[in-house]
Amino acid sequence: IPVAQLTLDQAKKEIAPLRKQIAQWGKEYYEQDSPTVEDYVYDRQYQRLVQIEQRFPELQTPDSPTQQVGGEAESQLTKVQHEIPMLSMGDVFSIEELMDFNHRQQENRDVDVEPEYNLELKIDGLSLSLVYENGKLVQGSTRGNGNIGEDVTENVKTIKSVPRELPEPLSVEFRGECYMPKESFAKLNAQREADGQSIFANPRNAAAGSLRQLDPTVTAKRDLDTFMYYVPEYQKLGVTTQAEALDRMRELGFKVNPHNRVVHNRQEIEDYINEYTAKRDQLAYGIDGIVEKVNDLETEEALGNTVKVPRWEIAYKFPPEEQPTIIRDIEWTV
Numbered sequence: 001i002p003v004a005q006l007t008l009d010q011a012k013k014e015i016a017p018l019r020k021q022i023a024q025w026g027k028e029y030y031e032q033d034s035p036t037v038e039d040y041v042y043d044r045q046y047q048r049l050v051q052i053e054q055r056f057p058e059l060q061t062p063d064s065p066t067q068q069v070g071g072e073a074e075s076q077l078t079k080v081q082h083e084i085p086m087l088s089m090g091d092v093f094s095i096e097e098l099m100d101f102n103h104r105q106q107e108n109r110d111v112d113v114e115p116e117y118n119l120e121l122k123i124d125g126l127s128l129s130l131v132y133e134n135g136k137l138v139q140g141s142t143r144g145n146g147n148i149g150e151d152v153t154e155n156v157k158t159i160k161s162v163p164r165e166l167p168e169p170l171s172v173e174f175r176g177e178c179y180m181p182k183e184s185f186a187k188l189n190a191q192r193e194a195d196g197q198s199i200f201a202n203p204r205n206a207a208a209g210s211l212r213q214l215d216p217t218v219t220a221k222r223d224l225d226t227f228m229y230y231v232p233e234y235q236k237l238g239v240t241t242q243a244e245a246l247d248r249m250r251e252l253g254f255k256v257n258p259h260n261r262v263v264h265n266r267q268e269i270e271d272y273i274n275e276y277t278a279k280r281d282q283l284a285y286g287i288d289g290i291v292e293k294v295n296d297l298e299t300e301e302a303l304g305n306t307v308k309v310p311r312w313e314i315a316y317k318f319p320p321e322e323q324p325t326i327i328r329d330i331e332w333t334v
Ligand code: NAD
Pocket: 025, 026, 028, 029, 030, 035, 036, 037, 038, 039, 040, 042, 043, 070, 087, 088, 089, 120, 121, 122, 123, 124, 125, 126, 127, 128, 176, 177, 229, 291, 315
C-alpha cells in the first residue's frame, strides 16, 4: 500500500516489524560487517519508514532507526567518546529531490541567492576520525553509534596514507573515509576463498572488517587506504570554505580525493553527477554517490544538524549497479 493511502491503524501494524527488520539489517551491516541484503533493498525500506513517520508523527519514537546513527561499538575494542558527534547523512535518489533539498535549505535560511556548493565523491568505506595533538597522531576511531566509537589507533597506524606526524604542531580532529581499493578487495576475497574462509560482501564491508580488528598485524596485511574530507573545528585551520579545508588537508600531508568541484547552479551540479556516474567504474575505489556540501563554513555552522544528519550536506545516491535497467526503474519509482 502506498504510504499516502495508509490508515493510522495500518501504519501502526506495519511500523513495528519494519523497524525491527531495519534494525536487524543495520546490526548485520554496521556491527558484523556482513550484510544479508543489497543496499538498495535496505534504502527502500528505510525510506518507507521515514515516509510513514513523516505522515504519522505520533508514531515516531526516539529508538527508531531513523533517529539513530550506525551501530554499537564492538564490545572487545576500547570505546572512544566523540566530543563532536559523528553523524550519518541524508540521501536523495534523483536530481529533482536534490533540488528540492536545496530549495528547502535556502528557504530555512531565508535567502534567495543560491549558495556555492562543494561537490565530492561519496567514498564507499567507513568513517574514520583522526585526532592530532601538537602535530602527532594520538587517536584513530570509528563512528560507532555516533557518540561512542571504537579505538582503532594502532590499526590506523598501519595505513600508509595516514600521517603519523603533521608538518605543523596542530591539535585538530580530522575526519574522512577508510576504504579498500577495488583491486585489493578482489585479491583479498580470492585469497580467502582459496583458504576456505568466508568472503566479504563488498569493499565497504571488507574495509570495515579489516579496520575493526583486535590485532593490528591483521589490519596491516589488508591494504587499506584513506581519503580525508572534514575538519569539524575548521577555524583551527584558518579556512573559511570546505574547498579550502580540503586544500589545507592536502598541504598537511593527508590523502584527499582530487575530484571535488565548487559549483553554483543546477546545470553545474547535473554535469558533475553525470560525469561521475559515467566515470564511476573507472575509479580504483568504490563510490556510492555524490556528496553536496555548502561551501561556506560559517553557513554550514549556522545550518547545523538534526540528531542524525547534518543540514548542510546531502548524498545523491547512485541507482544500484547490478540491477537490469527495467527493474531498476521500477525499484526507484515505487
Ligand atoms: P552513509 O554511509 O550512506 O553516508 C554517510 C557517510 O558517508 C559518512 O558517515 C561518511 O563516512 C561517508 N562519506 C563518504 N564520502 C564522504 C564525503 N566525501 N564527505 C562526507 N562523508 C562521506 O550513511 P549511513 O547512515 O552510515 O549508512 C547508510 C548506508 O548504509 C546506506 O547506503 C545503506 O544502504 C547502507 N546500509 C546497508 C545495509 C544493508 O543491510 N545492506 C544496512 C545498513 C545500512
